[in-house]
Amino acid sequence: MPDVPSDAVLDATGVAKRFGAVQALKNASLQVKAGQVVALMGANGAGKSTFVKILTGVLKPDSGHVKIKGRDSTVANPAGARRWGLVPVYQEPSLIPDLSVLDNLRLGDTPVDPFRHWVSELGLPDIDPEALIRSLPLASLRIVDLARALAIEPDVLLLDELTAALPTDLVDRVLKTVRAQADAGRSVIYVSHRFNEIAAICDRATVLRDGLTVGDVAIEPGIEERIVEMMLGGAVAAAVSEDRPAKTVPTTTPRLRVKGLKTGTRLTDVSFDLHKGEVLGVVALEGQGQDELFDVLAGNRKASAGTVEVDGTPKTFHHPADAIAAGLTLVPGDRAHALLMSRSVRENIAVPLLARIKNWGAIRMGEEAAKVGQAIETLQIDTRAQGEVRRLSGGNQQKVTIARWIAKGVQTLLLFDPTRGIDIRTKRQIYGLVRDLADEGAAVLFYTSELAEIRLACDRAVVIFNGRVVDVIDAKDADESTLMRAAYGLTERAPA
Amino acid sequence: MTRWIEANSWTLGLAVLLAALLLMTKLIQPDFGASGLESLARAALPFALATVGMAIVVIAGGIDLSIAAMMAVASVTGAVLMDGATDAQSIPIVIGVLLLGLAMGAINGTLIVVTRVPDIVVTLAMLFVWQGVALLILNAPGGGIAPWLRGLITGSFGPDWLPRAIVFLAVVTAVIWLPIRRSKLGLRLYAIGSDPLAAFRSGVPVGQTRIVAYALCGLFAALGGLSVSMGTGIGEPIPGPYLLASVAAVVLGGVVLGGGRGGLLGPILAVLILRTVRMDLTLLSVDPNVAAIIEGSIMVAVVMFGAVLATRGRHA
Numbered sequence: 092m093p094d095v096p097s098d099a100v101l102d103a104t105g106v107a108k109r110f111g112a113v114q115a116l117k118n119a120s121l122q123v124k125a126g127q128v129v130a131l132m133g134a135n136g137a138g139k140s141t142f143v144k145i146l147t148g149v150l151k152p153d154s155g156h157v158k159i160k161g162r163d164s165t166v167a168n169p170a171g172a173r174r175w176g177l178v179p180v181y182q183e184p185s186l187i188p189d190l191s192v193l194d195n196l197r198l199g200d201t202p203v204d205p206f207r208h209w210v211s212e213l214g215l216p217d218i219d220p221e222a223l224i225r226s227l228p229l230a231s232l233r234i235v236d237l238a239r240a241l242a243i244e245p246d247v248l249l250l251d252e253l254t255a256a257l258p259t260d261l262v263d264r265v266l267k268t269v270r271a272q273a274d275a276g277r278s279v280i281y282v283s284h285r286f287n288e289i290a291a292i293c294d295r296a297t298v299l300r301d302g303l304t305v306g307d308v309a310i311e312p313g314i315e316e317r318i319v320e321m322m323l324g325g326a327v328a329a330a331v332s333e334d335r336p337a338k339t340v341p342t343t344t345p346r347l348r349v350k351g352l353k354t355g356t357r358l359t360d361v362s363f364d365l366h367k368g369e370v371l372g373v374v375a376l377e378g379q380g381q382d383e384l385f386d387v388l389a390g391n392r393k394a395s396a397g398t399v400e401v402d403g404t405p406k407t408f409h410h411p412a413d414a415i416a417a418g419l420t421l422v423p424g425d426r427a428h429a430l431l432m433s434r435s436v437r438e439n440i441a442v443p444l445l446a447r448i449k450n451w452g453a454i455r456m457g458e459e460a461a462k463v464g465q466a467i468e469t470l471q472i473d474t475r476a477q478g479e480v481r482r483l484s485g486g487n488q489q490k491v492t493i494a495r496w497i498a499k500g501v502q503t504l505l506l507f508d509p510t511r512g513i514d515i516r517t518k519r520q521i522y523g524l525v526r527d528l529a530d531e532g533a534a535v536l537f538y539t540s541e542l543a544e545i546r547l548a549c550d551r552a553v554v555i556f557n558g559r560v561v562d563v564i565d566a567k568d569a570d571e572s573t574l575m576r577a578a579y580g581l582t583e584r585a586p587a
Numbered sequence: 588m589t590r591w592i593e594a595n596s597w598t599l600g601l602a603v604l605l606a607a608l609l610l611m612t613k614l615i616q617p618d619f620g621a622s623g624l625e626s627l628a629r630a631a632l633p634f635a636l637a638t639v640g641m642a643i644v645v646i647a648g649g650i651d652l653s654i655a656a657m658m659a660v661a662s663v664t665g666a667v668l669m670d671g672a673t674d675a676q677s678i679p680i681v682i683g684v685l686l687l688g689l690a691m692g693a694i695n696g697t698l699i700v701v702t703r704v705p706d707i708v709v710t711l712a713m714l715f716v717w718q719g720v721a722l723l724i725l726n727a728p729g730g731g732i733a734p735w736l737r738g739l740i741t742g743s744f745g746p747d748w749l750p751r752a753i754v755f756l757a758v759v760t761a762v763i764w765l766p767i768r769r770s771k772l773g774l775r776l777y778a779i780g781s782d783p784l785a786a787f788r789s790g791v792p793v794g795q796t797r798i799v800a801y802a803l804c805g806l807f808a809a810l811g812g813l814s815v816s817m818g819t820g821i822g823e824p825i826p827g828p829y830l831l832a833s834v835a836a837v838v839l840g841g842v843v844l845g846g847g848r849g850g851l852l853g854p855i856l857a858v859l860i861l862r863t864v865r866m867d868l869t870l871l872s873v874d875p876n877v878a879a880i881i882e883g884s885i886m887v888a889v890v891m892f893g894a895v896l897a898t899r900g901r902h903a
């Protein structure tokens with residue numbers, strides 16, 4: 092092949108992809124040689140998952156090429172990628188829930204004997220091949236998915252957050268097996284947030300930031316700091332310092348006290364206090380248990396252990412209505428889940444006002460109009476397209492989701508990544524709004540995937556890694572690199 | 588063995604229910620016998636074939652609202668072409684009608700895959716299209732049908748208690764479905780119904796498989812349309828009540844709306860159950876309007892009862 096530039100088994104260059112107004116990838120590249128495990132890293136929103144989808148043929152890039160063993164494999168489907176020798180194991184197991192293990196193997200023409208070999212190698216020798224996938228626990232599914240990939244004997248194995256939600260003993264076996272694959276001459280792309288695993292099995296790391304490949308470094312002791320710097324880029328220097336007077340944490344009963352909260356496999360042990368008038372940031376990489384934490388607090392999901400106290404009273408939420416009755420209000424990450432998209436701005440803001448049964452009957456229009464008008468004014472919502480919320484910009488939609496709780500009056504607000512995908516001006520307005528709410532006595536829990544927001548909007552931040560609180564940082568110390576290090580579990584210290 | 592019973596408990600339950608209903612029929616009407624069974628089976632045949640077609644689409648995660656209209660197109664096409672034809676000429680006509688069914692279904696499926704308009708909308712639109720086509724071909728019941736076809740489903744075999752209509756149903760369903768069920772295509776149909784994303788990632792050609800599912804539905808609709816003509820001897824351009832009846836039987840038969848679970852035997856038994864209930868209510872001379880209310884209530888009750896049993900089973 093004349094156009095093979097290197098001995099790379101997989102060679103992706105200049106990959107770009109745009110979704111509407113968002114340029115998810117600008118110029119991503121990745122080279123993997125035979126016998127290597129290469130880590131693919133990047134902070135939330137760096138474009139990692141888009142890049143993985145392009146490598147595996149789920150998405151077609153707008154420009155750039157992916158070559159496997161010198162042949163262009165820029166294909167548009169996973170079956171094609173597999174023919175070229177790349178087999179992925181996704182974060183969510185790609186097994187058919189209503190088919191048996193054996194039928195899943197048949198569906199993808201996977202040889203059964205090597206599969207059996209690999210499942211027992213990976214620590215699940217007694218798996219029943221006739222068992223339906225939907226009857227198996229998640230950890231087993233990941234092992235089945237990995238064993239299926241290994242049985243195909245791919246040239247390139249792509250593992251996306253493979254060890255998330257795996258018990259420790261299985262993690263060790265999986266890591267050994269993955270390393271052995273590379274030692275036998277195959278190539279592995281290892282997408283992970285976990286530095287200890289990367290240090291244990293990877294040869295190199297490729298780092299993405301804002302859709303660009305910003306580094307390709309050999310893994311050696313102490314490289315973690317450099318990788319963190321690369322993931323942050325110039326952001327550290329440019330961090331806006333808007334110091335507010337430090338708040339002294341009151342010693343009164345906290346509005347919300349969470350102790351030893353556990354649910355599912357991801358949220359293992361989270362405790363913190365949230366006081367009246369405080370904005371408490373939550374910092375976590377994707378999938379560290381923050382989704383589950385907010386679900387439990389909003390009454391969407393039950394905790395398997397731990398307690399939630401509101402104003403000193405222990406509470407158990409069986410339904411979102413219980414959480415709302417206790418004064419806990421969730422603004423979900425996906426605006427589409429919170430808004431009535433084809434109704435007007437006014438109606439959307441008024442909905443929680445009406446949600447009380449004692450107001451059953453005629454809507455008191457005058458009172459409603461006054462409250463709603465006030466909320467629109469406070470938030471400076473652009474009401475030119477107010478007839479239907481769907482026609483507003485993302486930022487204005489987000490303001491509507493917050494505005495409704497201002498109109499109603501809120502005690503404890505749970506914000507889940509409220510500024511994702513909205514412009515900087517609107518973001519600032521939302522920070523201001525959150526501060527105002529706190530100054531009026533509300534307690535706010537603020538999860539954000541943008542580390543810079545902690546300083547701008549919060550008083551303190553708890554850092555969650557692997558389902559546990561690993562650090563509590565005051566806003567004045569919360570520069571991005573401190574937060575990033577903590578979020579990657581590099582500075583673990585027991586919270587006071 | 589235990590696992591087989593567990594996996595097929597719903598179907599076994601339906602079989603027991605059907606046996607109980609037939610026994611009850613015998614109690615209500617002591618002279619119910621071979622001929623009663625024969626006419627019950629013949630009346631149920633178009634419903635059963637429609638249900639089989641619907642079940643395949645639902646297993647693959649879709650729904651086809653145009654099924655009764657496709658049956659009408661097949662019925663009138665067969666009756667118009669066969670009117671006055673010899674037995675020898677009628678064989679290629681039957682094959683042609685079956686191919687027409689496949690084609691109609693494939694058109695439905697292709698429109699859904701290509702336009703990405705929801706299946707319920709596309710097939711609702713196609714319901715009107717196929718209805719119009721049927722009336723263009725024949726604007727009033729008429730035409731004719733080869734006598735040997737009528738003979739296929741009329742009468743009983745051997746010891747009188749095995750209606751030919753049941754044998755016909757079993758044979759065509761087995762010949763078409765069993766090879767598919769045991770091949771990779773069968774796995775793919777279940778896979779796209781169960782989890783289309785996982786199926787896509789497992790390398791299943793999701794769009795193609797969906798089109799195949801609708802084409803198979805069209806094929807069974809054509810068989811159903813022919814069976815309507817085989818029962819009456821003429822072509823029927825106005826679609827019968829097969830759409831809602833087939834959805835009802837599919838649900839009662841243990842196929843989950845939403846896809847991925849269930850088989851064909853359950854829905855076939857469910858059709859027979861629903862027809863037997865109707866017959867019994869007629870025998871008891873219940874007001875037809877009251878009978879409809881009772882039928883609907885039975886359906887809801889059985890499905891709810893089944894859901895409760897399934898939940899209990901999981902917790903036990």
